[in-house]
Amino acid sequence: MLYVPNPAGSLAAGVAAAAVLFFAGASGAVEPAHPAGDPARDTTSVPTSSVLGAESPRIHGDGRVTFTLAAPQAHSVEVAGGDGLGKGPFPMTKAAEGTWSVTIPPPVPGFHYYWFLLDGVQVNDPASHTYFGYGKETSGIEIPEPGADYYAIKDVPHGEVREKWYFSGTTGEWRRAFVYTPPDYETNLKRRYPVLILQHGSGEDETGWTRQGRAQWILDNLIAAGRAQPMIIVMDRGYALRRGEPVPAFTKKLTVGELDRLFGTFGDVILHELIPTIDASYRTIPDRDHRAMAGLSMGGMQTLFITLHHPDEFAYIASLSGPIMGGSNASQPVDESLHQPFDPAAGYDGAFADPAKFNARVRLLWFGVGTAESFMPGIDGAVAALKKSGIRLVYFQSPGTAHEWQTWRRSLNDLAPRLFR
């Protein structure tokens, strides 16, 4: 049997079954072609996405991946996932003992969400850890990228990731942010640090940048190499509704105005609650020149909306694969606006209208995209229009990666060294 769960067994049996669980974290599911994935052989490691002892999914030496699920009574099992995995759904075939499997072509390196379709229902792989994406807990697979160890945990000084809970009067809820403090934070007790607010994408949550993105190790490695300034990174939950505001209907097609209003609520949380909480709780340098905001996808849209409407609060601005809304008509659906060309003079209530003034105030405007992303034409167009209008910016392209985490890991690795210089 590939996997032995024990949920319905007796408690005494559960204790005896502890044998299953007494082994180390390495899954053995990556074959030796990827030694960087084997923490027993060196101290550079990207932790596996598989649970203890899982034998599926298996990444073969040639890069192909075999997925397996025991489902003797099922009529149909498929596997599907993110763009870089090839999307699928890939039909699986049933062996005599009731185990379904399929081997797929080599995926693009990086982290990919995936799921099974079990008699048509999207379910998780019991052999995978789960990651919050698509508005729910979702299986994920880490495909090693040969030669890329910038997001691996290494034998360098490490910072810490801390849970910070704070009560939001705006939303009427306790909110959780994760806070990365750099390696010398606990030893260099007089030092104060700049702050990067770093946001996840739609359907993800505040866990994304550390669990999927490995932002903490990207920064540890950059700081150890002297390539990035030590900084505090704050990762908040990118959803906010005003206290008592009804939940939007699920089927509603958002307009630009509605999206802006939601972004405005989140901006109020960021500006009036999160930033003061962080400045009161950590040794920050609490001024504009030492404050950056960045986000991926929806988080990039939020970043542009919030920072461009509050230019006195942020000197560094980065949109990682953030779709660009071209239209500025509040009643237009977001979908349509995404297909309109961006007008630097009109967008964001004229934030870019005076390029000389903008360039003098904003220390970094950064855009990134993966070359396999469907959003690339829109981002390309906006970047070209902004440049043509005289706005100074950095444009980073991640070769061959889609709207997925490998794009955003590479993006952060390019962005972080440019901050607070």
Added chain:
Amino acid sequence: MLYVPNPAGSLAAGVAAAAVLFFAGASGAVEPAHPAGDPARDTTSVPTSSVLGAESPRIHGDGRVTFTLAAPQAHSVEVAGGDGLGKGPFPMTKAAEGTWSVTIPPPVPGFHYYWFLLDGVQVNDPASHTYFGYGKETSGIEIPEPGADYYAIKDVPHGEVREKWYFSGTTGEWRRAFVYTPPDYETNLKRRYPVLILQHGSGEDETGWTRQGRAQWILDNLIAAGRAQPMIIVMDRGYALRRGEPVPAFTKKLTVGELDRLFGTFGDVILHELIPTIDASYRTIPDRDHRAMAGLSMGGMQTLFITLHHPDEFAYIASLSGPIMGGSNASQPVDESLHQPFDPAAGYDGAFADPAKFNARVRLLWFGVGTAESFMPGIDGAVAALKKSGIRLVYFQSPGTAHEWQTWRRSLNDLAPRLFR
């Protein structure tokens, strides 16, 4: 539709679907009979186990719970879970549109793991967050306990929970521990703190005590009330195999000797790697009189094994629902040993053989159990035998709760005030 996932949709559609995700963390899945679960109404809250916007499971005002899953093509759907949920499996019935549901009698209050059986396969509820249990990511439901707010987040000073990674030479892997630092840790920079090592159970991992147990809020609340000493709590991953040691066969029935050997490896990690790492990284009081170890279930067994074999390292010892092995024959199966009476003179290589000496050295020996646990007779018997032999101990019973987290929350709430006095 109760739940609108969007995994296979286009990225642009994903952005538009952000409407689904722009609401606050309160799920609305608890009806108003439980106002403590509604963070919009006060600042005392136990966060919901449901994902954003989920409408299932629904906890009714009378305590019954309705589970729902959309699975139009399925032939059979059931829900099953922990003892306090009533175990099940409870057959679900299919409505015309393909949604299956069942309403079950009021569960025991507290946190319960659960899962669906979808055409016989154990799968997660997409509407639930997942919690590591049974060796995999598992759905969970938080059933409010009327009047019990000791594990709720409240408007009191909060400590922090930090991820601490360290490389283990014993196992050849990077390991993750979670570290709770008390509320004044960042402001009272000269103060040093005692340390409690607090372990999860079999099939769980280092996330359990904060995600399922809410240990951080139990301590915040006790400290705010002046009932517990401020302390550092370290929660490690309770699995360890020596570097290069083969993974035990899944079907193997462990003997007492094999279990002791595995506990010994974990003990080496704790004593020679974890404790030195924590003492080097945090302002601990690094001596025996300020060091406690506690654990639940398997973690209780590990605690007794490690502390009783290293009496110079720990002054406080607590086993929360830890099954007691009566036999001391190394070749005996664990299962059999659990059914033998405990002999204080022989157990743990004679650690209890001289009660006067034991009582003089150990500042607290604490046992806990839920009165609905199948392990209770064994624990009762061991406690009675130890008391009769003259060993001083505290015995805590949690009324009506099973081998589940509400027992261990109550246990920690009783235990923590007794530590470091």
